[in-house]
Amino acid sequence: xxxxxxxxxxxxxxxxxxxxxxxxxxxxxxxxxxxxxxxxxxxxxxxxxxxxxxxxxxxxxxxxxxxxxxxxxxxxxxxxxxxxxxxxxxxxxxxxxxxxxxxxxxxxxxxxxxxxxxxxxxxxxxxxxxxxxxxxxxxxxxxxxxxxxxxxxxxxxxxxxxxxxxxxxxxxxxxxxxxxxxxxxxxxxxxxxxxxxxxxxxxxxxxxxxxxxxxxxxxxxxxxxxxxxxxxxxxxxxxxxxxxxxxxxxxxxxxxxxxxxxxxxxxxxxxxxxxxxxxxxxxx
Amino acid sequence: xxxxxxxxxxxxxxxxxxxxxxxxxxxxxxxxxxxxxxxxxxxxxxxxxxxxxxxxxxxxxxxxxxxxxxxxxxxxxxxxxxxxxxxxxxxxxxxxxxxxxxxxxxxxxxxxxxxxxxxxxxxxxxxxxxxxxxxxxxxxxxxxxxxxxxxxxxxxxxxxxxxxxxxxxxxxxxxxxxxxxxxxxxxxxxxxxxxxxxxxxxxxxxxxxxxxxxxxxxxxxxxxxxxxxxxxxxxxxxxxxxxxxxxxxxxxxxxxxxxxxxxxxxxxxxxxxxxxxxxx
Numbered sequence: 001x002x003x004x005x006x007x008x009x010x011x012x013x014x015x016x017x018x019x020x021x022x023x024x025x026x027x028x029x030x031x032x033x034x035x036x037x038x039x040x041x042x043x044x045x046x047x048x049x050x051x052x053x054x055x056x057x058x059x060x061x062x063x064x065x066x067x068x069x070x071x072x073x074x075x076x077x078x079x080x081x082x083x084x085x086x087x088x089x090x091x092x093x094x095x096x097x098x099x100x101x102x103x104x105x106x107x108x109x110x111x112x113x114x115x116x117x118x119x120x121x122x123x124x125x126x127x128x129x130x131x132x133x134x135x136x137x138x139x140x141x142x143x144x145x146x147x148x149x150x151x152x153x154x155x156x157x158x159x160x161x162x163x164x165x166x167x168x169x170x171x172x173x174x175x176x177x178x179x180x181x182x183x184x185x186x187x188x189x190x191x192x193x194x195x196x197x198x199x200x201x202x203x204x205x206x207x208x209x210x211x212x213x214x215x216x217x218x219x220x221x222x223x224x225x226x227x228x229x230x231x232x233x234x235x236x237x238x239x240x241x242x243x244x245x246x247x248x249x250x251x252x253x254x255x256x257x258x259x260x261x262x263x264x265x266x267x268x269x270x271x272x273x274x275x276x277x278x279x280x281x282x283x284x
Numbered sequence: 285x286x287x288x289x290x291x292x293x294x295x296x297x298x299x300x301x302x303x304x305x306x307x308x309x310x311x312x313x314x315x316x317x318x319x320x321x322x323x324x325x326x327x328x329x330x331x332x333x334x335x336x337x338x339x340x341x342x343x344x345x346x347x348x349x350x351x352x353x354x355x356x357x358x359x360x361x362x363x364x365x366x367x368x369x370x371x372x373x374x375x376x377x378x379x380x381x382x383x384x385x386x387x388x389x390x391x392x393x394x395x396x397x398x399x400x401x402x403x404x405x406x407x408x409x410x411x412x413x414x415x416x417x418x419x420x421x422x423x424x425x426x427x428x429x430x431x432x433x434x435x436x437x438x439x440x441x442x443x444x445x446x447x448x449x450x451x452x453x454x455x456x457x458x459x460x461x462x463x464x465x466x467x468x469x470x471x472x473x474x475x476x477x478x479x480x481x482x483x484x485x486x487x488x489x490x491x492x493x494x495x496x497x498x499x500x501x502x503x504x505x506x507x508x509x510x511x512x513x514x515x516x517x518x519x520x521x522x523x524x525x526x527x528x529x530x531x532x533x534x535x536x537x538x539x540x541x542x543x544x545x546x547x548x549x550x551x552x553x554x555x556x557x558x559x560x561x562x563x564x
Contacts, residue, residue: 013563013564014559014561014562014563014564015562015563016563050559050561052557052558052559053555053556053557053558054558054562176305179297179298179301179302179305179458180294180296180297180298181294181296181297181298182298182301183298183300183301184301185301213312214308214309214312214313214316214561215559215561216313216559216560216561217309217453219305219308219309239304240304240305240308
């Protein structure tokens, strides 16, 4: 089975979901016209990133009665959509979130688990931590979603792999930092390395969409990537530029790679679980 | 151990990456604030030349107004070097002497020292630039580099005043590399940095150390988070390290907004938190 993945590497308007929705619908239409099966948007693509005190005002609930989501759900009749937003739960806790929409339904919502609150980041001040990491079924097989800092930690991609995800969809609003003699920023190089490493270690597809543009002095570098189960770079978007990147994923590559390299087959899940329990102090 | 190798730190940058990010920043942030034009005070020195080159590249030369603001003691070289930038880029330009404005205050205090005079000149230039900003419909682009921001080697509400600063995260050593890549006139690249407040003044003479030395130290202390002890062990004189740390500490007031006394539940500066790009 081959699927066409569209990576929507966009800039956003800070704190204006309506304007951002219009851009989403425009990119969804372009992707659909290009024959894409799935379109992926960056972290907080409907709201912008450094929200601070704007958080409560831009929070939404991902269902058909929400004025933003009703349009996205409608658009998802023809193409699967991953969009970034602020989820407000029933008890008014706010989460950095990604929703997977397909055929008019919300298939899965991931709440960002790791909120960077150090250096230039202050997410823990404004958002609640997510509390689960789950793969979920789609019409392309099991998929896992993570948001930025989630995949700076090794365990969330590992858990999704064990939970059956053969397509990892990562999204970021990653501010560039680390100017050296390299033609890439240090942060960009780091993110590309780990994405390639996850694809190689887990013999799985890893797609990463990063946003572009500026918010005050912060610069989002783009450079979205798609790696195949051999760790081969299938496609990469330009740095800094708004673009719609298309990548064809031959899902048969999972079969071929794992026939050669049965890392998943040989993974000692029960051993890992036993040792984790021991390390966490639950067992001797 | 936090051993610092002899060749560390290396402040080399890829100038084309810096150029791409900084021109993108100027264009994006001006546009987000509803502007497409910029105003820059051109001193004839390296920093304002680099800011001007970046602004011209980002916005188009016709959308940049370079303003020369000589005081009667300013050197002819400064004016000439600023003109080299204007001619090379083809930006719009104005020359507005500030002697009359500044002297109206200075002459009231015959015993005024050169620091006060220098501050008055810097703030007079700020008034001129913000006035041109209003009539040209362009925002004032900053020209302070990371070295002088950290050392506090600037006049608050004077040369540090601006709408956006594209070069404030680059040390002087790195600005030099960028200037070379931007093809800033050689005469400007090669001359000694100076505030040009009086004849023969140089930054390095006034500060007591060279930019090359202090940039290495600042990079270790600020960017790489080495301790003062680590830097002394690596060969920086103790007195130099202490002097620089003290300059950084004592100039913190120049790098933050004035604190507001908190009495309410929600106070500007503490818990009223929005980016400038709010809603754009």
